[in-house]
Amino acid sequence: MADNAVEPIIRLTDIRKVYRTGDIDSQVLGGISLDIFPGEYVCIMGPSGCGKSTLLNVLGCLDQPTTGDYFLGGQNVAHLNDDELSSARNRNLGFIFQSYNLIQQLTVVENIAVPLYYGGKTDREMRQISEKLACQVGLDHRLNHRPNQLSGGQQQRVAIARALSNSPLVILADEATGNLDSKSGKEILDLFDDLNQQGKTLVFVTHDERMVERCTRVVRLRDGLLDRDEPGARSVARPKVAA
Amino acid sequence: MRTVTLGLKSLWLHKLRSFLTALGVVFGVASVVAMLAIGEGASHEAQEQIRKLGSLNIILESVKPPENQSASTEQRSMVIEYGLTTRDMQQIRQTIPGISIVVPSRYITEVIWNFDRKADGQVMGVLPVYPEMRNRVVTQGRFFSDLDLTAHRAVCVLTASTAARLFPLSTPTGKAVRVRNFYYTVVGVIEDETRAVGTDTSPSSGGESQAQILIPFTTLMDQFGETFFRYRTGGFEAEKVEFHEAIIRVGNADEVESRAEAIRHLLGTNHKKEDWRIIVPVELLKQAERTKQIFSIVLGSIAAISLLVGGIGIMNIMLASVTERTREIGIRRAMGARQGDIVVQFLIETVLLSGAGGLIGVALGLAIPIAVSHFAGVTTVVKAWAPTLAFSISVITGIAFGIYPARRAARMNPVEALRHE
Ligand SMILES: Nc1ncnc2c1ncn2[C@@H]1O[C@H](COP(=O)(O)OP(=O)(O)OP(=O)(O)O)[C@@H](O)[C@H]1O
Ligand SMILES: [Mg+2]
Numbered sequence: 092m093a094d095n096a097v098e099p100i101i102r103l104t105d106i107r108k109v110y111r112t113g114d115i116d117s118q119v120l121g122g123i124s125l126d127i128f129p130g131e132y133v134c135i136m137g138p139s140g141c142g143k144s145t146l147l148n149v150l151g152c153l154d155q156p157t158t159g160d161y162f163l164g165g166q167n168v169a170h171l172n173d174d175e176l177s178s179a180r181n182r183n184l185g186f187i188f189q190s191y192n193l194i195q196q197l198t199v200v201e202n203i204a205v206p207l208y209y210g211g212k213t214d215r216e217m218r219q220i221s222e223k224l225a226c227q228v229g230l231d232h233r234l235n236h237r238p239n240q241l242s243g244g245q246q247q248r249v250a251i252a253r254a255l256s257n258s259p260l261v262i263l264a265d266e267a268t269g270n271l272d273s274k275s276g277k278e279i280l281d282l283f284d285d286l287n288q289q290g291k292t293l294v295f296v297t298h299d300e301r302m303v304e305r306c307t308r309v310v311r312l313r314d315g316l317l318d319r320d321e322p323g324a325r326s327v328a329r330p331k332v333a334a
Numbered sequence: 335m336r337t338v339t340l341g342l343k344s345l346w347l348h349k350l351r352s353f354l355t356a357l358g359v360v361f362g363v364a365s366v367v368a369m370l371a372i373g374e375g376a377s378h379e380a381q382e383q384i385r386k387l388g389s390l391n392i393i394l395e396s397v398k399p400p401e402n403q404s405a406s407t408e409q410r411s412m413v414i415e416y417g418l419t420t421r422d423m424q425q426i427r428q429t430i431p432g433i434s435i436v437v438p439s440r441y442i443t444e445v446i447w448n449f450d451r452k453a454d455g456q457v458m459g460v461l462p463v464y465p466e467m468r469n470r471v472v473t474q475g476r477f478f479s480d481l482d483l484t485a486h487r488a489v490c491v492l493t494a495s496t497a498a499r500l501f502p503l504s505t506p507t508g509k510a511v512r513v514r515n516f517y518y519t520v521v522g523v524i525e526d527e528t529r530a531v532g533t534d535t536s537p538s539s540g541g542e543s544q545a546q547i548l549i550p551f552t553t554l555m556d557q558f559g560e561t562f563f564r565y566r567t568g569g570f571e572a573e574k575v576e577f578h579e580a581i582i583r584v585g586n587a588d589e590v591e592s593r594a595e596a597i598r599h600l601l602g603t604n605h606k607k608e609d610w611r612i613i614v615p616v617e618l619l620k621q622a623e624r625t626k627q628i629f630s631i632v633l634g635s636i637a638a639i640s641l642l643v644g645g646i647g648i649m650n651i652m653l654a655s656v657t658e659r660t661r662e663i664g665i666r667r668a669m670g671a672r673q674g675d676i677v678v679q680f681l682i683e684t685v686l687l688s689g690a691g692g693l694i695g696v697a698l699g700l701a702i703p704i705a706v707s708h709f710a711g712v713t714t715v716v717k718a719w720a721p722t723l724a725f726s727i728s729v730i731t732g733i734a735f736g737i738y739p740a741r742r743a744a745r746m747n748p749v750e751a752l753r754h755e
Contacts, residue, residue, distance in 0.1 A: 153668060153748045174672045181670020192665045196347050209670040
């Protein structure tokens, strides 16, 4: 990759994940190799049970692959210990979940600040950054509300702001629009478009066909293997990948 | 610090639950502090009383032997002779080494008069060293002197309560009191006698504060002789007692117990009847200390058990809380919390709980002894180490019983924690 202009943010090489239940091994990921570059908006799709969430957990450093290497921002994270993984998550990744996963006893601002808290930011920085992000996702009038006082769409906005707070390399989402009605789902999708336009790298697992129209790349899985890897509707010229 | 505020928030979210959880520790700590204070007070009081008797002293008392039933019905007026004798005193002086002084005294039960004011009480014939021997302080005037003794003077010293009863409005010194038809000039006032716990069957006790006047031993012998008559229902009864009490001072503190043993032996061979009694303050003191030790052990066990119960309560609630907050743990882990961060978060919550419980418990435990000594008139002594210890133990309990739930929270697989409903 000597003359390569752009380094991939994520490089998976032959990732396998085997779950062992009792005496039976079941291979959920059967050797996935994948490069993801800065600024890409990747949708991971595929039938239920094909291993999308498992792959996303590996990408999110929440789970370790059984074999294979995973370079995240140039660092091989496949063999890190638990504390190192935690810090890798904190520095490099933002998470958005289907069920929002906000902490109920914290306010909007406090929820957004959780990654900053573990990133060792001061109270002032936490407040500044999270208030700014709350405004950016359109929640400037809900700063001190609790999650249960917000609509689903608003909660997901908080989750998005939280995923952005650490300025991560990649934002990962699993069915981010799965719990939302079509209107608020569309608003969230618009927000994602904005983020991608600002240069954020997004890797989303989804069933939502609307996302295909907005993303730059669609990765389809089948039975734990890469089935198809094709450009999305808004695909730009793919950077050249070294062999 | 931020983690502390975070912990406070989580606890505040479940105010009632947190309060009830801490309650176990509150009562544990409160009972420990209160019981220690009351126990310390009781033993303090006992030790003070014993110390007053003098740690170098051995006190001998004459005890009226149990009445022989047949003898008293046959002869209603007989002279009962018992108690310590001159021979005892001489033998103690001569055969027991290391004894510096022997101070005998005699009591007569009589009515003491100041004109028309009277008090039932005792006339004690004692030696001038008596106040020093018994650690009794002369509060007014003086005690009688060797000169008073050798001259057989009719002087007396009143105890404080007797003085208050006979001379409620004036100072007694210089005035005279009457016993039978003898008059004694009051030369001083001495504090009341304190009796060690467990020794209050002596002839000097009986009423709450029996009146007492002290006169020179020689004067008493002159005026009342050796035999003492007392009117009883159905006839006169006479007692002949040479000495009612003798205080023996041992020169060396280490020898007190062995000398006491020797005196026991001596009196045992001299007396056929059980008409004497020996009080060794040092022995009583040691006994009191042993009792206190046992008391402390019992208290310690109760403390341990109550704090154990409190700790189990905390652990139980924290385990429930960990399960309930599995999702939160998963979220925090995904956001970059290390296992250590989660452990600290939950540990701080338990320590806050147990620490707050401990503080309230200490406050309650300090309030109870104050209330007890106020309403029940019992002395309580709060040693500074007791609340400190109880509080530290409550915090340690929090850590000990919080570490397991906290580790369990931290060890959860983040993926599974996030999936948890
Ligand atoms: N902890 C586990 N232990 C054993 N098997 C597991 C475990 N987690 C997932 N699997 C299995 O791995 C396979 C893939 O699961 P995964 O959650 O990745 O599917 P998915 O593609 O996300 O499906 P869906 O679209 O329904 O969310 C499934 O067959 C599942 O049973
Ligand atoms: Mg899934």
